[in-house]
Amino acid sequence: MTRLYVVRHGQTDWNLAGRLQGSSDIELNDTGRAQARAAAASLWPELSGTPVIVSSTLGRAIETARIIARGGECELHQDARLGERRYGPWEGLLAHERAEQYPDADAAWRAGFEPDFDGYESHATVAARTTAAAHEWTSRVSGDVVFVAHGSSGRMLLLSLLGLPLTGRTLGHFENAAWSRLVPSPAGGWSLERHNVGAPAVAVSW
Numbered sequence: 001m002t003r004l005y006v007v008r009h010g011q012t013d014w015n016l017a018g019r020l021q022g023s024s025d026i027e028l029n030d031t032g033r034a035q036a037r038a039a040a041a042s043l044w045p046e047l048s049g050t051p052v053i054v055s056s057t058l059g060r061a062i063e064t065a066r067i068i069a070r071g072g073e074c075e076l077h078q079d080a081r082l083g084e085r086r087y088g089p090w091e092g093l094l095a096h097e098r099a100e101q102y103p104d105a106d107a108a109w110r111a112g113f114e115p116d117f118d119g120y121e122s123h124a125t126v127a128a129r130t131t132a133a134a135h136e137w138t139s140r141v142s143g144d145v146v147f148v149a150h151g152s153s154g155r156m157l158l159l160s161l162l163g164l165p166l167t168g169r170t171l172g173h174f175e176n177a178a179w180s181r182l183v184p185s186p187a188g189g190w191s192l193e194r195h196n197v198g199a200p201a202v203a204v205s206w
Helices: 013-017 030-043 059-069 095-101 103-110 123-140 151-162
Strands: 004-008 052-055 075-078 145-149 179-184 190-197
Touching: 004 030, 004 151, 030 059, 030 179, 052 059, 052 123, 059 075, 059 145, 095 103, 123 145, 123 151, 145 151, 151 179, 151 190
Parallel strands: 004 145, 052 075, 052 145
Antiparallel strands: 004 179, 179 190
């Protein structure tokens, strides 16, 4: 049985500061690397056989995946479809800067809905590309598949595979280096077996 694990990358300095990263290629900080090692320690006892690990092509996800891969024998791949959502002019801004410069869009986004400005990648677009990646990799692999993605792309993937609304905060925040496990549902589709495993007690801004 193929099981799908979705892992968010470890912390970066932009995460720590509260800057929105999106498609900006920001590397892990030392805390993020420690979080990735902790994720590896919690993941490997759960994995069966020889898992396939697939990361986003952004550096913070690649490094997280490489750290996780050191926990055991596995195949390591990259897939750009797992990359983080593009936020356009919001990337690099702090929360108060987004609120000041884009008050209406920021209010909508905080409520879980879509902001409206050029350069922003919609929920539906992110869900479509991540879901396509999931269908392709899980159809090719007979054992466990581990996706190393991002806060928004990972959450959109989970919501889409579970058939849940993409707007709102149905699953809440996906924490740095936390992971979720999906298993095939007897009725078809996927079932969420575990979620946000390893999440810290205090949320980190994405």
